[in-house]
Amino acid sequence: MRDEVDRAPGSNAPSAGLYRGMRLFTVAFLLLIPTLWPEFASRGPSLAQWLAAAGGVAVFGGCYIRVVSRAIPRSERIHTPWAFAGLVAAGFGLLAVLPDGWIYYLPFYLITALVITHRPYTGLASAAGCLLIVVFAGLLRGVAPVRLGMLALQLSVFAVTLTGIHQLIEFAVTQWETQKASERLATERERQRLSRDLHDLVGRDLVALVMRAEVAARNEAGRRVGEELRHIAALARTTLNNTIAVVEEMRAPDVTAELDEARELLIWAGIDLAVFGVPSAVHRRAAFAWFLRETVTNVVKHSGARTCRVIFGADRLVVEDDGPPGSPVVPGAGLTGLRERLEQAGLQLIVERSRDGGVRVIARLVKGE
Template sequence: MIRLLWVGIWMAYMTAPVSDLLDGGHHPVATALGCLGLLTFLTAYCRLLFRPAGRPLDLRKAGGALVAMAALAAALALTLGDSWLVLFVYVSVACGAVLPLKAARLTVPLVTVVLMLVGLTAGDAPHLLAVLGIPALLGGFAMSGVRQLVRTTRALREARATVAHLAANEERLRLARDLHDLLGHSLSLITLKSELAGRLLPDQPEQAGRQVADIERVSRQALVDVREAVSGFRRPTLEAEAAGARIALTAAGMAADLGRTADGHPDLPPDEEGALAWALREGITNVVRHSGARRCTVTLTEAGGELCLTISDDGRGPEGPPGNGLSGLSERLQLAGGRLETGTGEQGGFVLRAYVALSRRATASELASPTPG
């Protein structure tokens, strides 16, 4: 319907050839041939402009149709009179509507020039050429501009849909990373404390009760964390994760050496601190679940304008390719402008290093050396 409205504007010029056919000034044979020629011209015009939008345009066929329309318009104007010069306006509009922008810039002025030459040959008055030449020129460029505008609008809609799709995927990935890190750590801690409570229950019911109370506390905190993660407000801190890491390592029967990790760094932005906090949570969870270690050491050091969180243990070391947790942690650090390194330690075991950039270079005295926790 929109295309019909745009094209229908130019149908007002069709009154001139129709009136010329109806006034009876031509021989019946000439009138019949004029009607046939006009019908053929309008058929070609409508087929060009009202083709299905999803069907690709064959430029060779479209160019042939435009040449045929121009030749028919010239023949009708030369044989039936200057009233038929208006057909060149439709040829110009069709050129602007179907041809590429570069081609339309050449063909529209060319059609206008042909209109003037045919008009002068037919003996038309100069003022009529001006009346038809300007609409032919402007009409062709207007239709070319409308076509370009439609393409741009369609491209913007597709780009908007793509951006919305990417945003939804990014939010889905964020939620998956948060839930994996949150539930993996909390469920591992609940499992350890449940096993410990089961061992203490027959002979030490008071200590078993304390473990059950810790299980309830961890479960409630996990529920709060999941709600915050779903809402998008979850941003852990090094202090909170360091406290949780001590509890998890102690419950697993490992010696914990966290040094001054919970103190963080005065120049560490919130996003970077959150990334390191997630790294601490994921690293401690992997140590508790997979390492079989007896000791775990966590240090926070500065070098080259970067802050490095190192988690090392004396366990079995890396086994197999990185899992979903480390892959998600690497993506999280990249979003914060950092990076992740993993491998085997000098004395065996597994080492995880998470790097983030500092907001400025700090002096060595601002970062206290790690001391045993």
Template sequence: MTRKPEIPGRDREGRGSGVTGRPGDLGALAFHPWLLLAYPPVRELAEGLVRPAAPAALCLALFVALYALSVTLSFRGRRRAATGTLVALVLVTFLLLTAVAEGWFYLAPLMTIACGVVMRDGPVYPVLTALTVALAVAMWWNGSSWENISLSVWGTAAGGLVVSIVLKLFSVIAELHRTREELAHAAVAEERLRFSRDLHDLLGHTLSVMVVKAQVVRRLAPHDAEAAARQAADVEAIGREALTEVRGAITGYRGRGLAAELASARTALADAGISTAVTVPGARPAPELDALLGWAVREGVTNVVRHSGARTCEIRLEGTVLEIRDDGRGPGASTLGNGLRGLAERTAALGGTLETREDGGFLLRVTIP
């Protein structure tokens, strides 16, 4: 399996990796070259410019070890151990700068770099401010010039700030990658839901009409073969039309529109022996509204044919309010099947409402603002 690229020093949940050779260790290694800032003190020790040399060398070795350890522990996700190591590093740094080797102030940026790494998700700015102020006071106490103090303070503060900002940027990028993947999964799930809903709406209505016509064929076959043949031809035509609609749904086709659905509804209701009255303005609605009203007619008439046992059905459109009313029993006002739920979702997407009510029959009302 191909492994997706990850942000250095972070795992899939955004934590530091704790396995050697994984991104956590790679992220820590990226900060180890900064230890080259410790080269001048090493050179001074080698040239015998620091006295006493043994305590200075011991403190310098401890400083280097604590820096590397704090950065590594932080990228491995061991926050508590990394914070404790950072505190020890700060103490050793100020011990070096105030008591052992007063001129090694260029080690201070390493201290704040480690601080930026360890505390990148914590109160890094107040801590960096406190360390920078303490460094300035320590340098002033040791008689450093204001020029040296300003340069050291700027380098110390900038080191920690830049590292903290860069690591937070990597964290944001990793979060964006995860969010993009989640949105992609959500889009796929939504498309699957849309597709299944469309197939239900398309095939549910069509199969209901085919069943009704098949029943008509069965009743007519013993007495009127010619009429039965015509109904059988209608079943064939409806099946072909359903195949076309399914192919259209696969390519994103959403519906046939109000006029086509009304024509299909009249045929389906007439074949089911249900008297139909249609009151619809001649003007064609806007495309999105036309598609929605067509779906509403399709779903409403399907329910009338399937569930109502009605004798009459009225379809009325006034403005953007569509009503389908029958004198049957309906599927139950409190029970929404998959088709009505899908219709309700489509209606809500356009800011409208869907209402069902039993009132001397069954009423389906779709209202669009």
């Protein structure tokens, strides 16, 4: 196994660039904060106030960037709850040092963080609670109720619009995933049809050619003609063997091709891929390709991970993720069916916790196979 880590390169998946653009656009909201500094400086703040403002903004900005980078694409959990807590604490703490304009900026940041880290209805409900808290804080600071009412209306429209945009993007990406799955299924069906036709038609003709040539070689009195016919029979038999080998290769999935498919699927899901080692002759078994396909699909569907590692060992293939620690690992129907398929192919399936608290799944070649 080599030490280098092969990171996933760019993909044609529209979601990869789309999510990067969403992160960049969302982080760009922080550029509003410097507009408060002229008014803050005009008050003649003390050194302690300068340090408090600078430190608070630094913590707020760092936590905001962390939340955005870990929550887009949105999953079913907050990946960094400490960053979210720091964002809220620093944001409300800055109310004591920054000008009144901060009371209008803060809720936009908080609602953005709530929308991108929660499911739609939960995010909107949380945003409504945040809005009430901000309005209450504004009343305590003496902000006019009319201005707070306008702010509440703007924030409500902003929260609904942002939620709708995220839902629309996720729908578009899901449609793309469905289309890619349909294309892969159509390709697989065409490959199966071609292999079946090649076997049934070409193979049948070659068998007939071999039989006819061998019969002619046995019955032909002329030595030279009989020798040529034997050569024809040998050539036809070689062609038959090569055709059968091609058919078998077409019918069996290839681990290298499955790794490329896994890379594309993981990039779509916003999950980094790290590959250790390279496929060897051992991994050319179809069972390893089935294993890679099933386990990577499970990582995308169930893990909530940020990184997936694929490790090619001397006698095994390992797929592990850094998903959140949870209840004991219980293989579902997919892994149960995979276990049966691997056992028939002479491989052993092992499911355990990874060092990051996620799931590690191992396909190991049984000794003697």
